[in-house]
Amino acid sequence: MKDTKFSIAIHILSIIALNPNPVNSVEIAKSVGTNPSYIRKIMSLLKDLKDGGEIVSLKGMPxxxxxxxxxxxxxxxxxxxxAARKIEKEAKKRNQNYHFIFVQANGQQLEEAAKILExxxxxxxxxxxxxxxxxxAALADVAHRKSLGKVIINF
Structure with a gap:
């Protein structure tokens, strides 16, 4: 999964884990700022994660x-x-491991993250x-989630 798909997938897993009741794609789409069909597409990709794979989250549930x-x-x-029981249970069903990583603003950690991304x-x-x-206008775009992806302000 590339681009925003990974972060949206983690968001979906977090919502599922935090809600005691079932949630549908419409509810999840509202919280992400996208349409329900895109959420269903991402959810289908989650099913295709490699058996025995690793799920690593920077924004999910510790x-x-x-x-x-x-x-x-x-x-x-x-x-x-x-708090993370549902996410870990879902990962375990697929023989996967869930990890949460807390990112701090330090040079060494940023270098490692850059290497992984590259x-x-x-x-x-x-x-x-x-x-x-x-x-x-850029701030309004972010506030109203009008842009899919990173909002850029050019200097």
Whole structure:
């Protein structure tokens, strides 16, 4: 999965995990800012993840493994264990592993992330572009989720 498909897939998994009741593609599409048919397409791609693969999230739900690695203590381990239970259960059904990564703004971590993105040829989807004088329109675009992809302000 390339571009925004990966982040939307993680978003879908997070919504499913956080909602005690079933959710449909219309509800998910509203939260992502896209149409329901696109959500159904992404959901079908999730079924095609390689058996035994790894699901790595930068924005999804932290899990117990993450709390242990960050030395957050037993209370947060238990909390994150419950919070990520549905995502991990779904991954386990497919013989996959779910990992949450907390990204900090440091040079070494950014270099590693850049290498992974370059190696896997992952490129962000570029949405609408604006000049500096159109900054209000760009902010409105983001607020109303009118652009699919990254909103760019050119200087």
């Amino acid at each position: 899990n117990r493994e993450f709390a242990k690695e960050m030395n957050m203590g037993l209370a947060k381990e238990l909390l994150f264990n419950v 190696k896997n040829q992952i490129h962000p989807l570029i949405g609408n572009q604006y000049s500096l004088t159109e900054v209000n």
